[in-house]
Amino acid sequence: MAKWTPQHEAPEPLEGPIVPTVVGGTILWFVLFLVQLPFYGWFDEREATWWVWTCLAGAGLGLIGIWYVRKRDAAIKRAATAEKAPAPAAE
Template identity: 80%
Template structure:
């Protein structure tokens, strides 16, 4: 098992417009669902209705993802604000 032990540290995670990315993906899943609904009969005739329901599931899970990443982003901002408040000079220190 030692053969598979990593020999270097993992890189820092990439941060970016996560909320926008998840929102865009959710919208795409829902649009794909709406585009396929008029052709439901065609999908049903070929036993491919799972395509339609997969798009709806993607949109639903995307809504959960939006809720999650918005909460994560808010928690990161709160943590950063608390860290900044701890390192900022206070009125007691500026009198000296």
């Protein structure tokens, strides 16, 4: 088992424009759903309607992701603000 144990520290996570990335991905999934919707009959004939519903599921999960990353971003900003604020003087 020691053979598979990593010998170095894990790198720090990359931070970037998380909220716009998730919003963009959600929009992309929803657009793909809308583009495939007129061809639903074609997908149904080939028993491949899961393609359409996968895009809708991606858009729905993306909405949950948007909610999550916005809350996370707000919490990170609150923590950074609290860290910079001076501690109240004890009386």
